[in-house]
Amino acid sequence: MAPAASVREVFRRFWPDARPFWRWLWLSLVLVVVTPLVDAGAILLFRVLVDRVLAPRDFSAFLPVAAGFVAITLVVGALGFASQYLGTWIGENFLHRMRTRVFAHLHTLSVGFFDRRRLGDVLSRLTGDVAAIESVVLSGVIGILANLMKIVVFTVVLFYLDTRLALAALIAIPVFWIIARSFARRIKIASREVRARVGSITVVAEESLGNATLIQAYGRQNAEVQRFAAQSLGSVRAELAATRIGAMFTPLVDLIQVLGVLTILGVGIWELTAGHITLGGLLAFLVFLAQLYQPVQGLGSLATSLFGAAAAAERIIELLDECPTVPTPVHPTALPSPPCGRLTLEHVTFTYPHSSTPALTDVTFTVPSGHTTAIVGASGAGKTTLLKLLLRFYDPTHGTITLDGIDLRALDPHALRSHIAVVLQETLLLDGTIAENIMAGRPGATHDELLAAAHAADAHDFITAFPEGYHTRVGQRGRLLSGGQRQRIAIARALIRDAPLLLLDEPTTSLDADTTRRILTPLRRLMTGRTTIIISHNLLTVAEADHIIYLHNGRITETGTHTQLLANNHHYAHLYHLHHPSTLASTTVPSVRNGAAT
Ligand SMILES: Nc1ncnc2c1ncn2[C@@H]1O[C@H](COP(=O)(O)OP(=O)(O)OP(=O)(O)O)[C@@H](O)[C@H]1O
Numbered sequence: 001m002a003p004a005a006s007v008r009e010v011f012r013r014f015w016p017d018a019r020p021f022w023r024w025l026w027l028s029l030v031l032v033v034v035t036p037l038v039d040a041g042a043i044l045l046f047r048v049l050v051d052r053v054l055a056p057r058d059f060s061a062f063l064p065v066a067a068g069f070v071a072i073t074l075v076v077g078a079l080g081f082a083s084q085y086l087g088t089w090i091g092e093n094f095l096h097r098m099r100t101r102v103f104a105h106l107h108t109l110s111v112g113f114f115d116r117r118r119l120g121d122v123l124s125r126l127t128g129d130v131a132a133i134e135s136v137v138l139s140g141v142i143g144i145l146a147n148l149m150k151i152v153v154f155t156v157v158l159f160y161l162d163t164r165l166a167l168a169a170l171i172a173i174p175v176f177w178i179i180a181r182s183f184a185r186r187i188k189i190a191s192r193e194v195r196a197r198v199g200s201i202t203v204v205a206e207e208s209l210g211n212a213t214l215i216q217a218y219g220r221q222n223a224e225v226q227r228f229a230a231q232s233l234g235s236v237r238a239e240l241a242a243t244r245i246g247a248m249f250t251p252l253v254d255l256i257q258v259l260g261v262l263t264i265l266g267v268g269i270w271e272l273t274a275g276h277i278t279l280g281g282l283l284a285f286l287v288f289l290a291q292l293y294q295p296v297q298g299l300g301s302l303a304t305s306l307f308g309a310a311a312a313a314e315r316i317i318e319l320l321d322e323c324p325t326v327p328t329p330v331h332p333t334a335l336p337s338p339p340c341g342r343l344t345l346e347h348v349t350f351t352y353p354h355s356s357t358p359a360l361t362d363v364t365f366t367v368p369s370g371h372t373t374a375i376v377g378a379s380g381a382g383k384t385t386l387l388k389l390l391l392r393f394y395d396p397t398h399g400t401i402t403l404d405g406i407d408l409r410a411l412d413p414h415a416l417r418s419h420i421a422v423v424l425q426e427t428l429l430l431d432g433t434i435a436e437n438i439m440a441g442r443p444g445a446t447h448d449e450l451l452a453a454a455h456a457a458d459a460h461d462f463i464t465a466f467p468e469g470y471h472t473r474v475g476q477r478g479r480l481l482s483g484g485q486r487q488r489i490a491i492a493r494a495l496i497r498d499a500p501l502l503l504l505d506e507p508t509t510s511l512d513a514d515t516t517r518r519i520l521t522p523l524r525r526l527m528t529g530r531t532t533i534i535i536s537h538n539l540l541t542v543a544e545a546d547h548i549i550y551l552h553n554g555r556i557t558e559t560g561t562h563t564q565l566l567a568n569n570h571h572y573a574h575l576y577h578l579h580h581p582s583t584l585a586s587t588t589v590p591s592v593r594n595g596a597a598t
């Protein structure tokens with residue numbers, strides 16, 4: 001994409017976001033027009049000073065001129081304050097809106113996005129690159145207009161002072177532009193590289209520090225430091241290259257400026273001796289000219305920084321163009337509230353994006369309302385994947401999943417999830433207090449309900465043992481708690497949600513045998529009357545289920561009740577006997593070798 005085209009694209013995309021600020025932008029435009037006029041007045045006053053005071057050596061004319069200078073200085077100061085503050089106010093508020101919008105957009109994306117993307121990269125876009133949009137859409141526009149306005153006003157005054165001299169002066173400007181343009185492209189490429197490099201430093205640091213436990217346990221600190229240093233060095237090189245290009249630009253521009261001024265000075269002295277211009281006029285002309293180069297140079301560097309910013313804005317556009325892979329239908333079907341909770345899967349096949357083999361193949365089963373179905377199978381069989389489809393984190397590649405006869409694709413995912421309580425395999429907690437984490441299940445819950453849920457999940461005792469009780473902070477991702485404590489909080493969170501559908505992914509993995517036994521009663525209480533899908537290696541919970549499904553490599557190989565499956569004497573029976581060796585005596589040893597669970 002050509003740089004100009006990408007700046008245009010950035011505008012097309014983000015100009016509407018500046019709409020709330022248009023009123024204030026008009027005000028800053030007024031300042032943009034008035035400021036150069038006042039500046040011009042100051043310089044013209046300088047001509048009066050030379051021609052009326054200095055040349056005739058007339059002190060009496062000095063006082064009004066001096067008063068004029070003071071007045072103009074005051075006005076310039078007030079205007080400067082107003083335009084700076086207004087500019088920052090508009091910019092910061094715009095930035096705040098953009099940041100929040102991008103963040104909100106990220107939360108609309110399907111979980112598949114976060115599985116694929118590196119978090120650090122997304123973060124650096126959210127914090128760094130968003131600012132670039134502001135610098136294109138607002139600061140950029142105001143800067144360009146302010147500089148253009150100065151150029152117009154000063155050029156008009158130049159022609160007013162001496163036409164021939166003005167024509168000579170304007171020959172130097174195109175030369176300047178040709179140089180500026182040749183540099184613009186290279187600076188864009190260099191600054192894109194710098195941004196990418198800084199982004200990857202954050203990525204490496206985030207991945208590395210986020211996995212501190214793993215890295216220390218395996219003694220990989222040195223390797224990690226080297227990996228980080230390599231990225232950091234890359235950033236140094238990119239920054240140096242960008243600075244080299246940028247720094248070469250400035251002295252070249254200065255040289256052109258000096259040559260231009262010397263040429264014009266020559267012509268000016270000739271005009272002065274011919275009597276076409278006064279000394280004050282010539283001096284004022286030179287001051288205007290010097291003033292003119294600054295906005296021209298400003299335009300040049302604005303153009304280059306615009307291209308740099310456009311590169312950063314492209315990274316934001318790329319994020320904003322990510323669509324949720326599970327779209328919300330335009331007219332979602334309404335679920336009865338509460339839904340009965342009859343779940344049906346028909347010939348569901350699912351392949352993860354960017355994966356070649358299906359994680360689930362032709363899965364068909366029904367969970368009648370209020371019944372419990374257990375899913376059993378080896379690690380990697382597709383059990384968690386099945387839950388992800390039920391939560392509509394992904395849509396099936398083929399086949400349909402229905403709730404109360406309604407295709408999940410016809411439902412608003414938020415509405416669907418509001419009827420589901422879930423305990424995920426990887427226990428996730430937010431940084432906050434224990435109470436906040438449990439209440440996340442149902443933000444409107446009362447304190448009594450909170451206590452009841454914690455009691456039922458067998459969490460109340462360990463919570464109150466903390467000095468700060470329910471107000472204990474759990475740390476980032478709950479790191480300050482043990483695995484079993486986290487899991488019980490997750491169960492309390494599911495309990496308090498009180499939803500008709502319950503999805504449990506290994507709810508007892510991190511618990512010791514004793515705690516597991518204690519938690520079974522509340523879990524059973526949680527499951528009664530709710531449509532439940534439970535994934536478990538703990539066959540105690542599984543045996544009680546109304547229906548058991550055995551998954552093998554993404555396919556259902558056995559279904560039935562516990563007794564039926566034991567009688568089948570296949571995978572499930574094998575698994576059961578592994579867990580309960582004492583039962584072996586009464587049954588024959590199954591002849592199955594492959595597919596047995598972990
Ligand atoms: N986000 C993902 N992208 C691509 N493939 C995935 C993703 N998540 C899981 N898989 C693959 O899908 C298959 C099923 O994974 P799943 O997590 O459903 O297994 P599981 O039965 O829950 O195993 P476990 O008992 O170990 O939790 C695995 O082969 C896994 O590699």
Ligand SMILES: [Mg+2]
Binds near residue numbers: 384
């Ligand atoms: Mg799993």
